[in-house]
Amino acid sequence: MTIGIIGSGALGSNFARILAKLGLSAIIANSRGPASLADLVNELGPSVKAGTVEEAASADMVLVAVRWVDAEKVLGSLPAWNGRIVIDGTNPVESFDPATSPDADDASNPLAAYGIKAIDLGGKNSSQVIQQFVPGARVVKAFNHNDVNVLKEPETAGGKRVLFYSGDDAAAKAEVRGIMEAAGFFPIDLGALDVGGPLASLPFGTLSTHNFVRI
Template sequence: MTTIGIIGAGHIGSQLARAFTRLGDEVVIANSRGPETLAGLIDELGPTARAATADEAAATGEVVVVTVPLSAYREVPVEPLEGKIVLDTNNYYWERDGHIPALDSGEATTSGLLQEHLAGAKVVKAFNHIMAAEITTAGTPAGTPGRRALGTASDFPEAISYVTDLYDRLGFDTVSAGPLSESWRLERDRPAYVTRQDAAQLRDNLAAAFRVRPEDAA
């Protein structure tokens, strides 16, 4: 059993909490409004989940998920995540987050920004290119023909290994895009984004990805 901290209780965070508790892991989940606002979700999840502050979720989690709007990534606690694997689900929605020139120009990646903020953590891209509801509904047993694949990327092999095992437990194959510098291949508007694909198709979509979105290059 692993204790997983989740910072962010929106669609992805809440669905991951459901997925993790079903796997038998413990969940400590936080949002920006306070633990008391998560009472309904905790009642649903049962005794292996509890609500907390972001600092508590970061400190308690053996592994921690960051699933907040990208504009809020600098608010993620730094010290409690030192040395820990941190799953980054974030995507760049400039309509919500405001324009970030380094992302618009292809000079940075969303996960790279989080890794810079959490310099002592082991950031790994995960769950960013699947619809939230499909996390608990689209998985199938290993070896199923056409099994859906999800991507990841990290500068830390142990983080890639953790996500690969986690994806498999949830019913997905894994394709690594490589280091965080290549994680843009999984980001919003690229061919791999929220597309139902098996491992071979995902590899093709990663290879076909464009660094700068066409509208940003115009």
Template sequence: MRIGMLGAGTIAQAIARHAIRHGHEVVLSNSRGPASLAPLVQDLGPLAAAGTPAEAAAADLVVLAVNWPQIPDAVAELPRLNGTVVIDTTNQFASPPPNPKIADLGDLTGSEYVASLLPGARVVKAFNALYAQFIAPDPRHEAGRQVLFLAGDDADAKNTVKRLTAQFGFAPVDLGTLHAGGRLIQLDGPLSALHALKQD
């Protein structure tokens, strides 16, 4: 699979390394342009490449991993993503820690808002409930596999993300729709930052 990364920070790099480890190609992008990613691409190896956001968005599957305030700009110039599976890893921090403020979206969940900016995309919420230090290492432990909560409105899209993340070694758990399941794992949800292992 060819996986496009919108963002190239800690979360994007962790997911990219899992993907490359399992033979997938990765196209990384950021707001500063492909040249700024040359050292990272060299470090990641021959399955990694740098591109524009539009080039990353043309991949088989797209990962959105930018800070919340950057989302509108990150997706503004993208072509319509008809049917593309987009993994939304973001959290609705209107301002970052140490003095975080949660964006007020009314009745919308964070991923419903993201989906509204990506017409045609099949958005699946995942990875946002885990701290980066639980995403980057091998998710398979002696006591079990790292649980990965996910939510989405498209069953096939969720199955794609389940297969991919299970290949990485995670134990994906489907929580339902972006509205119901997404609320459980977004910043103010009861499963946010819950780091659990599943015994096989």
């Protein structure tokens, strides 16, 4: 199975580190082009290469690790997915500078002091929206519910760190679960995408931001 990563920020780069540690081949891409990823791929070693967004998106399994505000633009121009797996690692939030933005004074936003605001999806959950951007893909929601820096430490406090995932295709979920298990995490299936996705999505998902460890 080939693996692609769209987005080279904290999530994309740490997912690439997981794959490199496992010796799995992958292509990572961002909007700035392969040359901008030279330092990262040198760090990761020969199993992870830099490529274009189109090259990463052509893989059998593709992690979407872009900012929510960029998701439609990035994904909307890509070819048909034809049953390939898309790991939706996004969250419907937007960041701002709490020191300068008027959004910091929004009394209705409990996250204003942290420079984060939720994006109104009109009653839809985030994976429903992402599914519209990747028609024909088998979407699995995963790697989005916790601080991405914990991906560097799958085993901690004498146990395995819990990662949640959800989706509507059992085979696709099994593939994603396999990577989690191989990396040393303890995966928990939250069921269907419309059920598990909202539970584990930032900022207000019941299970989001919780750092569970299975002892």
